Amino acid sequence: MLKLAGYSYLTERWYLFLLMIRLYFALSPSYIYPDENSQGPEVIAGKVLGYDVNYTWEFTSQSPVRSWFILWISYGPTMSIMRFFACTPKTTSYALRAKMFLLSVCVGDRAIWELSSSIKHRKSHLLMAGSSYVTWTYQMHTFSNSWETLLVLWSMALIRRIIQNKGQSRFRSCLVLGFIFSLGIFNRTTFPAFIFIPSLRLLPHFFQHSRSAVAFVFSFGITSSIAILVDTICYTGSIWGNFNPIITPLNNILYNANTANLAQHGLHPWYLHSLVNFPQLIGPAILLILLQLPFSFRSPLSSELWWNIITALFAIMSLSLFPHQEARFLIPIVPLILCCVRLPSGKKSRKMWLVMWMIFNGFMGMFMGVYHQGGVIPLQMRIPQMVEQGNVYWWKTYSPPVWLLGDKGRNTNLTTIRVFEGDIIDPIKLSATTTTTYLVAPYSSTRLDRYVNMGDEGIRLEEMWWYDRHLNLDDLDFEVDGIWGTVERVWGRRGLILWKVHIVM
Structure with missing residues (x-):
């Protein structure tokens, strides 16, 4: 049986079937929202491929809120390869989608695998996350939220490694974690909302092992400094930026703190994330989560189930404080929540729920992944x-x-x-x-x-x-x-x- 990095689920029939579904939607030319292009591939194509493109306000305002550093990492290598082979924009577009597919499989699924406590749970977690239309559609598109999901998952996986492992591997994990934290913040300022609760688990470890804390801070500081330097050069054309460095996460926070700015993008009631957006993402799973929620808090504080639930609730409450709310803002918590789902024990109720789950994701997958602005x-x-x-x-x-x-x-x-x-x-x-x-x-x-x-x-x-x-x-x-x-x-x-x-x- 084929094994990859210590696990063999790639040969499971159900997993291969879900991979084919994921690949189909990755190569389907749906259009969920303009940000998937305007906040990434559009601007990098202008720099790397020399195309005439439109730069949105995030890049043209006096206080820009999007980091070029992250975009160069995310899309620069792929587009450089496409330029070398003189590929058409159509081929480049499919290459970017194929890249998101591979990242979802090799990076996202591996993180879910590591976060699971047993082989039985690993299979059920991969099955739940892999059968969600959010994985089929949003994760296959070039959203900054899709990258954020991968960074959140691996942050949690590394935190688990650091807590459980000993020796040099723990030190290396702290270095990588600092790098990922910096990428996450410069990618989206919502990243701390997803990672704040899991980070609390690190505090006792850092107090006991100062060497690990220094490794984390050093890696985070170096990566952030490089990001600020790259952004300053890209926006001002100068290393020093007239002694006014461009710190895009800070600009983003200041922009979103002003309700008048958010009004230009649409204001929503505080409960939209909780009552509309979140149920829209997980569908029938919300029923099982609500039924199991009281029992989840009875789990040991060390259990992954407890931390996943608390992380998701904290993220929803934190993001609900901002009056501009879109469903894609919550997609990083979808795999965490789906890993907490326990199917009904009764045969009839389980069958009924599975039918609802398949119908919901089949409909939403075709709508969001094929027909929505599909032309x-x-x-x-x-x-x-x-x-x-x-x-x-x-x-x-x-x-x-x-x-x-x-x-x-x-x-x-x-x-x-x-x-x-x-x-x-x-x-x-x-x-x-x-x-x-x-x-x-x-x-x-x-x-x-x-x-x-x-x-x-x-x-x-x-x-x-x-x-x-x-x-x-x-x-x-x-x-x-x-x-x-x-x-x-x-x-x-x-x-x-x-x-x-x-x-x-």
Whole structure:
């Protein structure tokens, strides 16, 4: 039996099946949220591949909040290899997704394996985490949250090693832990919320073994200093930054501490994480967690179950203090929570729960991993083949990743218009009178039907390309269409279309 680093679950049939599912979603061109590109691959593609890209406010403000140091580590090597082999943006995009798949398997699953106390628990933990749609979708995308999940898992695994091991291996683990802590903080300032409780386990050890504490502090300090130096050079072009070093985690904290800043991204009630986002991520598992929660606190303080539960609860409460809340902010605690799930003991109740679990993750996996804004990336990749030059307007979709245009981005003027209650006709009509103009819009937008083929108001839309696995939830109108009418329109007319705009004299 094949063994890798001391464990052999890679040959288990159930695990291989879940790997195939994970790989399928990794290579599916869904688009969960623009941040998966704009906060990472987009900006690195501009530096490494020389593409014209869009830099978001995180990089252009006077107090930038995103660390270049982390981005160079995360995406720089992959894109450098792609540049060496002169790969297309499409190939590079798939390479990044394949990398996230391999990291999830080789890094994430190994951490879960180490955090489990027995072979029996290891298999059940890998089964629960591997059968979650969060693993299939979010972890396969280039989110900073996906990297954060891996860093949280390995931080906890290393803490466990340090507490249980003796000798030189413990010293080396402290060095690596300091490095990971620094990466985690410079990657996302939410990292301390996930790692604060597990870190408490280290305090007694550090008091008894000052050499380990020094190794941790030294590694953390060196890594953080290098990160600050790299960020300062990237943002100011100077090593000293006019004696004003760029400390992106500090800038991030100060930015998010201002409610007026968060209002630009959307304000949410304090209970959204607890009552909506967290149940949305783990589905039927929330029922078992709520039933088992009182018994979890009776576990010994040394048990991994107790620490996982406390870590998750503390993270949810901490992140709930900030009024801007998105479900992806919580994905680092999903594997920790799923490792705490104990299936019902009754045969019928266990079977019923497993059916609910499979239906939930199958539905959410297909929605988030395939259909959700699923046409944005394929259509953006298609534009360089179909559009020589001109304006491309996007309506009622997420902002497309500009770097996927490659060198063609210099000739194509991408104008992203997110209009939910306004009109798109006047802008494209004005543009089409002076240059070649295209419109990307969901097929569910019935407002455009009158302009197709026959044309109306001096505008005619000619269909150039259609991608059918695209669902648009930015065009819901329950007041006009009703519940069933809205569902029928959005699902029955799913798809994203590239139209060419013609002026009719």
